[in-house]
Amino acid sequence: MIYEMTVQVRVSDMQKGQLWYETLLNRTPDFIPHEGFAEWELIPGCWLQVAEGTPTLNSGPIRLGVEDISRERERLSSLLGIKHFDIHEREEVPVKWATFQDPWGNGIGLFQYQSKTEMQERIRFILGKK
Template sequence: MIYEMTVQVRVTDMQEGQRWYETLLNRTPDFIPHDGFAEWELIPGCWLQVAEGTPTPNSGPIRLGVEDIGREKERLSSLLGTKRFDIHEREEVPVKWATFQDPWGNGIGMFEYHSKSEMQARIQSLFGKKK
Protein backbone atom coordinates (compact mmCIF):
# COMPACT_ATOMS: atom_id res chain seq x y z
CA MET A 1 0.00 0.00 0.00
CA ILE A 2 1.33 3.42 -0.96
CA TYR A 3 0.18 6.07 1.50
CA GLU A 4 2.50 9.02 0.93
CA MET A 5 4.96 10.38 -1.62
CA THR A 6 7.81 12.82 -1.99
CA VAL A 7 9.29 14.39 -5.09
CA GLN A 8 12.70 16.03 -4.99
CA VAL A 9 14.33 18.70 -7.14
CA ARG A 10 17.90 19.87 -6.74
CA VAL A 11 19.22 23.41 -6.92
CA THR A 12 22.83 24.61 -6.97
CA ASP A 13 22.15 27.55 -4.61
CA MET A 14 19.90 26.59 -1.70
CA GLN A 15 19.19 30.12 -0.50
CA GLU A 16 18.13 31.25 -3.97
CA GLY A 17 16.32 27.95 -4.58
CA GLN A 18 14.31 28.16 -1.37
CA ARG A 19 13.35 31.75 -2.12
CA TRP A 20 12.30 30.79 -5.71
CA TYR A 21 10.13 27.88 -4.49
CA GLU A 22 8.62 29.99 -1.70
CA THR A 23 7.49 32.43 -4.40
CA LEU A 24 6.23 29.63 -6.65
CA LEU A 25 4.24 28.01 -3.83
CA ASN A 26 3.21 31.27 -2.12
CA ARG A 27 4.50 30.15 1.28
CA THR A 28 7.49 29.18 3.36
CA PRO A 29 8.56 25.54 3.77
CA ASP A 30 6.72 23.28 6.18
CA PHE A 31 9.91 21.54 7.29
CA ILE A 32 13.62 22.39 7.14
CA PRO A 33 15.41 19.48 8.82
CA HIS A 34 18.95 20.74 8.07
CA ASP A 35 20.95 23.12 5.88
CA GLY A 36 20.55 22.52 2.17
CA PHE A 37 17.08 20.98 2.40
CA ALA A 38 13.49 22.26 2.59
CA GLU A 39 10.11 20.54 2.26
CA TRP A 40 6.57 21.63 1.49
CA GLU A 41 3.53 19.40 2.02
CA LEU A 42 1.56 20.37 -1.09
CA ILE A 43 -1.50 18.28 -0.29
CA PRO A 44 -1.87 15.76 2.53
CA GLY A 45 0.85 13.15 2.15
CA CYS A 46 2.46 14.72 -0.94
CA TRP A 47 5.75 16.50 -0.29
CA LEU A 48 8.02 18.57 -2.52
CA GLN A 49 11.64 18.50 -1.39
CA VAL A 50 14.15 21.09 -2.56
CA ALA A 51 17.72 19.97 -1.94
CA GLU A 52 21.05 21.62 -2.60
CA GLY A 53 22.99 19.61 -5.16
CA THR A 54 23.48 18.94 -8.83
CA PRO A 55 20.20 19.19 -10.74
CA THR A 56 19.18 16.19 -12.82
CA PRO A 57 19.00 17.24 -16.49
CA ASN A 58 15.47 17.33 -17.90
CA SER A 59 13.83 16.24 -14.66
CA GLY A 60 10.10 16.53 -14.24
CA PRO A 61 7.81 18.09 -14.84
CA ILE A 62 6.12 18.21 -11.50
CA ARG A 63 2.58 19.38 -12.33
CA LEU A 64 0.57 21.37 -9.80
CA GLY A 65 -3.20 21.79 -9.99
CA VAL A 66 -4.27 25.45 -9.77
CA GLU A 67 -7.60 27.29 -9.87
CA ASP A 68 -6.62 29.77 -12.60
CA ILE A 69 -3.61 28.96 -14.77
CA GLY A 70 -3.73 32.33 -16.55
CA ARG A 71 -3.51 34.21 -13.26
CA GLU A 72 -0.60 31.98 -12.15
CA LYS A 73 1.21 32.62 -15.45
CA GLU A 74 0.94 36.38 -14.89
CA ARG A 75 2.02 36.11 -11.24
CA LEU A 76 5.05 33.92 -11.96
CA SER A 77 6.09 35.92 -15.02
CA SER A 78 6.00 39.08 -12.90
CA LEU A 79 7.63 37.72 -9.74
CA LEU A 80 10.00 35.07 -11.11
CA GLY A 81 10.45 36.05 -14.75
CA THR A 82 9.31 32.63 -15.96
CA LYS A 83 9.65 32.18 -19.68
CA ARG A 84 8.14 29.74 -22.16
CA PHE A 85 4.99 29.37 -20.05
CA ASP A 86 2.65 28.51 -22.91
CA ILE A 87 -0.82 27.30 -21.97
CA HIS A 88 -2.05 24.30 -23.98
CA GLU A 89 -5.36 22.55 -24.27
CA ARG A 90 -6.91 19.78 -26.32
CA GLU A 91 -10.58 18.97 -26.69
CA GLU A 92 -10.21 15.41 -25.36
CA VAL A 93 -8.18 16.44 -22.29
CA PRO A 94 -10.14 17.70 -19.24
CA VAL A 95 -7.48 20.25 -18.27
CA LYS A 96 -5.39 23.00 -19.78
CA TRP A 97 -1.73 22.86 -18.86
CA ALA A 98 1.64 24.58 -19.10
CA THR A 99 5.23 23.56 -18.45
CA PHE A 100 8.20 25.78 -17.67
CA GLN A 101 11.56 25.44 -15.93
CA ASP A 102 13.00 26.71 -12.71
CA PRO A 103 16.39 28.47 -12.96
CA TRP A 104 18.16 25.09 -12.46
CA GLY A 105 16.39 23.34 -15.35
CA ASN A 106 13.85 21.36 -13.30
CA GLY A 107 10.55 20.95 -15.13
CA ILE A 108 7.55 22.53 -13.39
CA GLY A 109 4.03 22.44 -14.72
CA MET A 110 0.56 23.60 -13.82
CA PHE A 111 -2.87 22.50 -14.87
CA GLU A 112 -6.42 23.81 -14.47
CA TYR A 113 -9.60 21.77 -14.85
CA HIS A 114 -11.96 23.04 -17.56
CA SER A 115 -14.87 22.04 -15.34
CA LYS A 116 -15.02 24.00 -12.09
CA SER A 117 -17.40 21.38 -10.67
CA GLU A 118 -14.78 18.67 -11.35
CA MET A 119 -12.15 20.82 -9.64
CA GLN A 120 -14.48 21.31 -6.65
CA ALA A 121 -15.11 17.55 -6.47
CA ARG A 122 -11.33 16.89 -6.40
CA ILE A 123 -10.79 19.49 -3.67
CA GLN A 124 -13.62 18.02 -1.62
CA SER A 125 -12.31 14.47 -2.05
CA LEU A 126 -8.85 15.55 -0.88
CA PHE A 127 -9.70 18.02 1.85
CA GLY A 128 -13.31 17.29 2.74
CA LYS A 129 -14.37 20.86 1.99
CA LYS A 130 -15.32 23.10 -0.88
CA LYS A 131 -12.99 25.87 -2.00
Protein backbone atom coordinates in the same frame (compact mmCIF):
# COMPACT_ATOMS: atom_id res chain seq x y z
CA MET B 1 -0.23 0.22 0.65
CA ILE B 2 1.08 3.62 -0.44
CA TYR B 3 -0.09 6.33 1.93
CA GLU B 4 2.22 9.28 1.25
CA MET B 5 4.68 10.55 -1.36
CA THR B 6 7.58 12.94 -1.78
CA VAL B 7 9.10 14.42 -4.89
CA GLN B 8 12.55 16.00 -4.80
CA VAL B 9 14.25 18.58 -6.98
CA ARG B 10 17.84 19.70 -6.56
CA VAL B 11 19.19 23.21 -6.80
CA SER B 12 22.84 24.30 -6.90
CA ASP B 13 22.22 27.32 -4.64
CA MET B 14 19.94 26.51 -1.70
CA GLN B 15 19.35 30.09 -0.60
CA LYS B 16 18.21 31.14 -4.08
CA GLY B 17 16.40 27.85 -4.60
CA GLN B 18 14.40 28.09 -1.41
CA LEU B 19 13.42 31.68 -2.19
CA TRP B 20 12.42 30.71 -5.75
CA TYR B 21 10.21 27.85 -4.52
CA GLU B 22 8.74 30.01 -1.74
CA THR B 23 7.66 32.44 -4.46
CA LEU B 24 6.37 29.67 -6.74
CA LEU B 25 4.35 28.09 -3.93
CA ASN B 26 3.40 31.41 -2.36
CA ARG B 27 4.53 30.36 1.14
CA THR B 28 7.49 29.37 3.28
CA PRO B 29 8.52 25.72 3.77
CA ASP B 30 6.61 23.53 6.21
CA PHE B 31 9.76 21.75 7.38
CA ILE B 32 13.48 22.51 7.25
CA PRO B 33 15.16 19.54 8.94
CA HIS B 34 18.73 20.71 8.25
CA GLU B 35 20.79 23.07 6.14
CA GLY B 36 20.46 22.52 2.40
CA PHE B 37 16.98 20.99 2.56
CA ALA B 38 13.41 22.34 2.68
CA GLU B 39 10.00 20.67 2.37
CA TRP B 40 6.48 21.80 1.57
CA GLU B 41 3.41 19.64 2.09
CA LEU B 42 1.49 20.60 -1.04
CA ILE B 43 -1.62 18.62 -0.22
CA PRO B 44 -2.10 16.16 2.64
CA GLY B 45 0.54 13.46 2.31
CA CYS B 46 2.26 14.94 -0.78
CA TRP B 47 5.59 16.65 -0.14
CA LEU B 48 7.91 18.65 -2.39
CA GLN B 49 11.52 18.54 -1.23
CA VAL B 50 14.09 21.07 -2.44
CA ALA B 51 17.63 19.89 -1.76
CA GLU B 52 20.97 21.49 -2.42
CA GLY B 53 22.93 19.42 -4.90
CA THR B 54 23.58 18.82 -8.56
CA PRO B 55 20.35 19.33 -10.50
CA THR B 56 19.17 16.55 -12.77
CA LEU B 57 18.57 18.32 -16.04
CA ASN B 58 15.26 17.78 -17.79
CA SER B 59 13.70 16.14 -14.75
CA GLY B 60 9.96 16.28 -14.29
CA PRO B 61 7.82 18.05 -14.86
CA ILE B 62 6.18 18.19 -11.49
CA ARG B 63 2.67 19.41 -12.29
CA LEU B 64 0.77 21.51 -9.78
CA GLY B 65 -2.99 21.98 -9.93
CA VAL B 66 -4.12 25.62 -9.81
CA GLU B 67 -7.49 27.34 -9.91
CA ASP B 68 -6.61 29.82 -12.67
CA ILE B 69 -3.64 28.95 -14.86
CA SER B 70 -3.62 32.30 -16.70
CA ARG B 71 -3.50 34.24 -13.44
CA GLU B 72 -0.68 32.01 -12.15
CA ARG B 73 1.28 32.52 -15.38
CA GLU B 74 1.05 36.29 -14.89
CA ARG B 75 2.04 36.03 -11.20
CA LEU B 76 5.06 33.83 -11.95
CA SER B 77 6.11 35.99 -14.86
CA SER B 78 5.98 39.08 -12.68
CA LEU B 79 7.56 37.68 -9.50
CA LEU B 80 10.01 35.10 -10.86
CA GLY B 81 10.76 36.54 -14.29
CA ILE B 82 9.63 33.37 -16.01
CA LYS B 83 9.33 34.12 -19.67
CA HIS B 84 5.94 33.68 -21.23
CA PHE B 85 4.97 30.02 -21.44
CA ASP B 86 2.17 28.57 -23.50
CA ILE B 87 -1.01 27.17 -22.03
CA HIS B 88 -2.23 24.13 -23.92
CA GLU B 89 -5.64 22.54 -24.14
CA ARG B 90 -7.31 19.84 -26.18
CA GLU B 91 -11.00 19.08 -26.40
CA GLU B 92 -10.60 15.49 -25.19
CA VAL B 93 -8.41 16.42 -22.20
CA PRO B 94 -10.17 17.67 -19.04
CA VAL B 95 -7.39 20.11 -18.11
CA LYS B 96 -5.39 23.01 -19.50
CA TRP B 97 -1.65 22.66 -18.88
CA ALA B 98 1.65 24.49 -19.19
CA THR B 99 5.30 23.62 -18.62
CA PHE B 100 8.38 25.72 -17.80
CA GLN B 101 11.69 25.25 -15.98
CA ASP B 102 13.09 26.53 -12.74
CA PRO B 103 16.49 28.27 -12.95
CA TRP B 104 18.22 24.88 -12.37
CA GLY B 105 16.51 23.06 -15.25
CA ASN B 106 13.88 21.17 -13.22
CA GLY B 107 10.61 20.83 -15.13
CA ILE B 108 7.62 22.49 -13.49
CA GLY B 109 4.10 22.38 -14.82
CA LEU B 110 0.73 23.80 -13.96
CA PHE B 111 -2.69 22.45 -14.78
CA GLN B 112 -6.24 23.68 -14.36
CA TYR B 113 -9.42 21.65 -14.65
CA GLN B 114 -11.66 22.89 -17.47
CA SER B 115 -14.69 22.21 -15.27
CA LYS B 116 -14.92 24.16 -12.00
CA THR B 117 -17.28 21.46 -10.70
CA GLU B 118 -14.69 18.74 -11.37
CA MET B 119 -11.98 20.85 -9.69
CA GLN B 120 -14.15 21.36 -6.60
CA GLU B 121 -14.97 17.62 -6.46
CA ARG B 122 -11.23 16.77 -6.62
CA ILE B 123 -10.43 19.26 -3.85
CA ARG B 124 -13.16 17.81 -1.61
CA PHE B 125 -11.95 14.26 -2.31
CA ILE B 126 -8.29 15.10 -1.60
CA LEU B 127 -9.21 16.85 1.62
CA GLY B 128 -11.39 13.92 2.69
CA LYS B 129 -14.64 15.84 2.42
CA LYS B 130 -16.36 13.50 -0.01
